[in-house]
Structures are given as structure tokens and as C-alpha cells.
Amino acid sequence: MAFLTHFPLAPIHHHSSSLFTRFILSSKPKTLLILAAISSPQTATSHFSSTSTINPSSSLEILQDIPIAEEAPLQIAKEKLFIPPETEISSEKPPRILRGSNIVLSKYARDAQVISAEFVKSSVETEACPSDGSPEFALVGRSNVGKSSLLNSIVKRKKLALTSKKPGKTQCINHFRINDSWFLVDLPGYGYASAPNELRKDWNKFTKDYFLNRSTLVSVFLLIDASIPAKKIDLEYASWLGQNQVPMTIIFTKCDKRKKKKNGGKHPEENVQDFQDLISEYFEAVPPWIMTSSVTNQGRDEILLHMSQLRNYWLKH
Ligand code: GDP
Numbered sequence: 001m002a003f004l005t006h007f008p009l010a011p012i013h014h015h016s017s018s019l020f021t022r023f024i025l026s027s028k029p030k031t032l033l034i035l036a037a038i039s040s041p042q043t044a045t046s047h048f049s050s051t052s053t054i055n056p057s058s059s060l061e062i063l064q065d066i067p068i069a070e071e072a073p074l075q076i077a078k079e080k081l082f083i084p085p086e087t088e089i090s091s092e093k094p095p096r097i098l099r100g101s102n103i104v105l106s107k108y109a110r111d112a113q114v115i116s117a118e119f120v121k122s123s124v125e126t127e128a129c130p131s132d133g134s135p136e137f138a139l140v141g142r143s144n145v146g147k148s149s150l151l152n153s154i155v156k157r158k159k160l161a162l163t164s165k166k167p168g169k170t171q172c173i174n175h176f177r178i179n180d181s182w183f184l185v186d187l188p189g190y191g192y193a194s195a196p197n198e199l200r201k202d203w204n205k206f207t208k209d210y211f212l213n214r215s216t217l218v219s220v221f222l223l224i225d226a227s228i229p230a231k232k233i234d235l236e237y238a239s240w241l242g243q244n245q246v247p248m249t250i251i252f253t254k255c256d257k258r259k260k261k262k263n264g265g266k267h268p269e270e271n272v273q274d275f276q277d278l279i280s281e282y283f284e285a286v287p288p289w290i291m292t293s294s295v296t297n298q299g300r301d302e303i304l305l306h307m308s309q310l311r312n313y314w315l316k317h
Contacts, residue, residue, distance in 0.1 A: 076102055080276075082288035084108065084309055098302040100255070100291035105305070108312040112304040115179050117155035122172035126210045130175050135311045136183035136216050139251075140207065141223030142234060143189035146253035149294035150223065151176075151186060154303060173210055182311055183216075191233045211246045218314045219247040221303075226268035226291065227257035230275045238279050242287075249288045249306065250275070256293035 081095065084106035089095040095104040123129045141147050152160055160176065174186040187207050211220060220241055224234050241248045252275070255268040266274070272291060280286065288306060292299030 080286050082286065084313065086313075098290065098305060100299055101289060101302055101306070102286060103288045103290065103302070103306050106309050106313070108309040108316075109305045110308045110312055112301060112308050114155050114304065117157060117160055117176055117178050117184075119160065120175040120177050120183070122174050124172055125206070126173070126213045129173055129210075129214065130183065133216060134177075134182050135218045135314050136175070136185050136214070137219055137221055137307055137310075138185040138187050138210070138214075138217060139221045139223060140187040140237075141189060141251075141253070142191040142225070142231065145189070145223045145225050146294055147186065147189060147223055150251065150253060150292060151184065153292075153294040153297055153300055154184065171206070182307075185217075190237065191231070208240075211241070212244060217246075218307075218310050219249050221249050221251050223251045223253050224275055225254055226252035226271045226275075227254040229266065229271055230278055234275075235278055239282050242279075242283050249290070251299070251303065252289065252291045254293060255291045255298055256295045
């Protein structure tokens, strides 16, 4: 397959000190025993202040309550972890990893709870998006991947994402303001089996322009359905993001679903592993990934913590 070539991950996307520019790991393979629970639906207690300013000296105290791994130990090799910049790990100082993910926590993790969420606007082009300079995260995925459900789960509202499902809005860039300080962005789903070719080409151009030109985009959150085997279109999408050095986090959805013969007979955990193996062929270092379920809320707090550390780092640099 033509797209299965090696792309450097380390995207330097608009910001010279992007969170992704400095996490290339030592090439020496070194396996640390890292505890990461892979399938424990949980509601973690996180007590974060609502301020978005950072005081690194207080970070250790705050990080005591985060949902780090403690069950179902699994070994993740050091080179398969996402290690944020300014975060050191060693055998003396083992990393703190978010549950059901490969993400190491940094001192920038903070401010995890959603206090307010409001729909701001639907835009038909990048230039028309809100221009107040707040950092944003864009959710994208194949239609039916569970994007609206995840968006609602993140903001703890049943119907917020309905706004972007209204006829006429599904092909728009939909901005939601969170805690008056950052945006969640709902992008058009891709891979509609029934969409006419014309329309498919349109969304392609439209979202790609957004990815390449939106300077406040901190990371794309690419949603992948973990209840079925990887689809070619998902691999192509991940590959395109990598090739264009667009920072990406993979969100595996529907991790509560048990294996079914018609879906390839694999557990979500196996599909997650398979997807990583497939993309490892075209990424030099693994991107951050998190397992989620909108049914059990698995991964919800982890997504928010990951977003907070990306966002706070971005704001500082
Ligand atoms: P979208 O098209 O990507 O916005 O997907 P939706 O959020 O509308 O979800 C598509 C279908 O998948 C719906 O039937 C949802 O109930 C179901 N779904 C979404 N998320 C999950 C999940 O985490 N677990 C399970 N079991 N089903 C889900």
C-alpha cells in the first residue's frame, strides 16, 4: 500500500515548541513495568481547580487524584508511551500513566472537569471559525464511530452534540466553547457509504484545509471504532495526518462492546492492538491513544486530563 511509508510523527504544527516536537524517545529498547488498566470502566475522582493558570510547584499535589492505572497490569515498552515534553521517566521515577491509554502524565495536567459548555457557531470554512485565539481540539471519525455520543459524554450533556447533527450542520465546523476558555470542535464525519462522490470530495477538501490552516488547533482527536477491525479509510486518515504533521490523538470508541463473530471475532483490546501495529508502520513514534466508551464513560476523565496537559503546554509556549 502506498501510504504505508515511514512518516516522522513529531509534527511541528504552527508552534515551534509543539507538545509533539520533543517526545521522540531514546532508540534503545527498554521495557519498564508499567501498570495500565486496559478495560476497567471507572469513574475517577479528579479534583482540579477551575483555573487555567499553571503553577508547576503545586502539580504534584494535584496529580494525586488522577485516574492512573492500578489494575490489570500490562507491560508497555517505554518507546510505546506518549511522553509529554518536560516529563522525565526513569527506573527510579516510574511514569504515571492514564488508565486505558499510553499517555504519561506531565506537570501540565490540570483543570480536568467541564463546568460549562455552549455551542458557539457552525462555520463553512476555516477563516470563518472563531478568532479569539483559544486553543481547540477537533473530533473527527468515520460516520457512526460514536462521535456525538463521545462529545456528549465529555461535556456530560445528553444533547449538546445534537446541534451539530441538525440537517445542514453535519458538513460544518462546529465550535463548542468549554469553561469559557477552550473549544471542542466537531468536524464532519467521513466515509458515508451513501454520500455521493461529489460530497465526499467536498468534505475532504474542507476538513483538510482546516487541519492545515487552523493555527489554534492543538490536536486532532481521531476516533476509531474498537469494536470492529481497522478500516482502510481510518488508516488512510491517520496516515494523512501523520504525513502532514498534524498532531493527533487516537480515541478508541465502543470499548465496552464484546466480540462478535460478524465483527471479526476480536475483543476491543485486540482491535486496539491491531490498529497500533498497523499505524506503527507509518509513524516513527506512537501517537497518544485512549480507550473509551460512551456507555460506561470509560476514558472520559482521561481524555479531559490529556486535553488539559496538551492545552496548558500549548498556552505556555
Ligand atoms: P456518530 O455518527 O459518529 O456521531 O455516532 P453516534 O454517536 O451517533 O453513535 C452511533 C451508534 O453507535 C449509536 O447507535 C450509538 O448508540 C452507538 N454508540 C456510540 N458510542 C458507543 C459506545 O461507546 N458503546 C456502544 N456500545 N455503542 C456506542
